[in-house]
Structures are given as structure tokens and as C-alpha cells.
Amino acid sequence: MSTTTGAVDALGVFAFRPLDPLRDAELLHGWVTHPKAAFWMMQDAQLEDVERAYMEIAADEHHHALLGLHDGMPAFLMEKxxxxxxxxVGLYEPEPGDVGMHFLVAPTETPVHGFxxxxxxxxxxxxxxxxxxxxxxxxxxxxNTAVHALNAAVGxxxxxxxxxxEKTALLSFCTREQFERAVTA
Known part of the structure; x- marks a missing residue:
């Protein structure tokens, strides 16, 4: 299974690997059903529901799930x-080069400031x-005001x-230039 290195940060090395829906389902189940993941909308999901949801994503050429690693250990989930x-579809006017994104940080009993x-x-x-x-x-x-603040912080x-x-959402955009300005500020 290939791993793509992401960012090296003061907090460590962040990397990504393709999610394996069967191998990773138990881990994800604990994350998506945790009370802190309420906005992920899978609070009542059974293990089989998580497997099924991520098998569907794995089979979809327009939707991908990646497991995020922090110093080699699973720590977050990213979907693009x-x-x-x-x-x-039908909710905004897409432009060439648009990529949709979701992310979920694993619950922890020992939060790290800035993680x-x-x-x-x-x-x-x-x-x-x-x-x-x-x-x-x-x-x-x-x-989800916490994620709005995080989104603003990266542009x-x-x-x-x-x-x-399933929800009323805040449609937001970040260009490459906005991201670069935000992280170098």
C-alpha cells in the first residue's frame, strides 16, 4: 500500500495512504461514532455501515478516502x-480545478494544542x-463553528x-493563493 508524504510540521510528519475499507473499518467506526464526530453524521452507524459506506467510496472514481497518518500512526481521515x-451537484457553479474535501481528526483523550x-x-x-x-x-x-474557524485559518x-x-451547509472556497497566503501569514 503506497503512502504519500504530506507536510512536515513542528508537531511531526503528516502523511496519507489510501483507505482500506475492510482493514480500516473498525478504526474508522470508533472515530465516526464518537460524540465529537457528530457533524460526520454517522453516530448510530454499525461496523457494517462504515464498511459499506467506505466500500462505496472506494468503488467511486469521483470520491476518494485517505487515511491520514501522524508520525506513521492513523490520526485522521480525509475525503476528496x-x-x-x-x-x-446543482448547488453551486463548479469551476475547472475544483476539489471537494472533508476531514475528520481521530478522537483523543490527550489533545495536542494546534494539532x-x-x-x-x-x-x-x-x-x-x-x-x-x-x-x-x-x-x-x-x-460547526469550530471547523469554520479552522477553515478560515487556512484561507x-x-x-x-x-x-x-442532510444539513444546511456553509459553502466555502479556498484557492491555492489564498491557502499560501494564510499559511505564510
């Missing part, structure tokens, strides 16, 4: 998708490693609220 074909910000920075750097990526699109729940600019079947 084509927002013109998944998640946001989640380091994760989203590594996620964004990983997405922008692809020269075809011009803009990252996110649609977090409007009530996202909210555009407007949109109504999705």
Missing part, C-alpha cells in the same frame, strides 16, 4: 471528491500538490449557506 459530480490546525494544513497542502487543483470546496454544517472564504438533504 469531484464537487461537480458528487455532494454539490487539528496542523491536520487541515497538511490536508490542504496534499490537495494542492496536484497541479490540477485550483480551488478546494467545503460544505460544513452551518453549526477559506465563505460564500453562502446552501441547503443539502
Amino acid at each position: 471528491y469531484d464537487p461537480a459530480l458528487r455532494e454539490l 487539528t490546525r496542523a491536520v487541515i494544513t497538511a490536508v490542504m497542502a496534499h490537495l494542492f500538490e496536484d497541479p490540477a487543483t485550483q480551488r478546494v470546496v467545503v460544505e460544513p454544517d452551518v453549526r 477559506f472564504v465563505p460564500e453562502r449557506e446552501i441547503r443539502k438533504p
Whole structure:
């Protein structure tokens, strides 16, 4: 299984590998059903539900799940998708080079100050490693103020609220230039 190195940060090395839906399902199940993952909307999921959801993503050429590693250990989940074909179809006007993104940091009993910000920075750097990526699109729940602050910290600019079947979301965008300005500020 290949691993793509992401960012090296003061907190350590962040890397990514393709998610294995069967091998990683038990780990993910603990993450997505944790109370701190309420906005992931899988609180009541059974292990089989998690396996099924990530098998569907693995079979989808327009949606990919990556397991994020911190110093070699699983620490977060990243999904990237084509927002013109998944998640946001008909809800905004896609542009060439748009990439949709979700991320989830594993729950921990010993939080490290700045860790989640380091994760989203590594996620964004990983997405922008692809020269075809011009803009990252996110649609977090409007009530998820913690993620709005993290998004702003890496350069996202909210555009407007949109109504999705499962939530009211804050549609936000971050260009490569906005990201670079935010992380070098």
C-alpha cells in the first residue's frame, strides 16, 4: 500500500495512504461514532455501515478516502471528491480545478494544542500538490463553528449557506493563493 508524504510540521510528519475499507473499518467506526464526530453524521452507524459506506467510496472514481497518518500512526481521515459530480451537484457553479474535501481528526483523550490546525494544513497542502487543483470546496454544517474557524485559518472564504438533504451547509472556497497566503501569514 503506497503512502504519500504530506507536510512536515513542528508537531511531526503528516502523511496519507489510501483507505482500506475492510482493514480500516473498525478504526474508522470508533472515530465516526464518537460524540465529537457528530457533524460526520454517522453516530448510530454499525461496523457494517462504515464498511459499506467506505466500500462505496472506494468503488467511486469521483470520491476518494485517505487515511491520514501522524508520525506513521492513523490520526485522521480525509475525503476528496469531484464537487461537480458528487455532494454539490446543482448547488453551486463548479469551476475547472475544483476539489471537494472533508476531514475528520481521530478522537483523543490527550489533545495536542494546534494539532487539528496542523491536520487541515497538511490536508490542504496534499490537495494542492496536484497541479490540477485550483480551488478546494467545503460544505460544513452551518453549526460547526469550530471547523469554520479552522477553515478560515487556512484561507477559506465563505460564500453562502446552501441547503443539502442532510444539513444546511456553509459553502466555502479556498484557492491555492489564498491557502499560501494564510499559511505564510
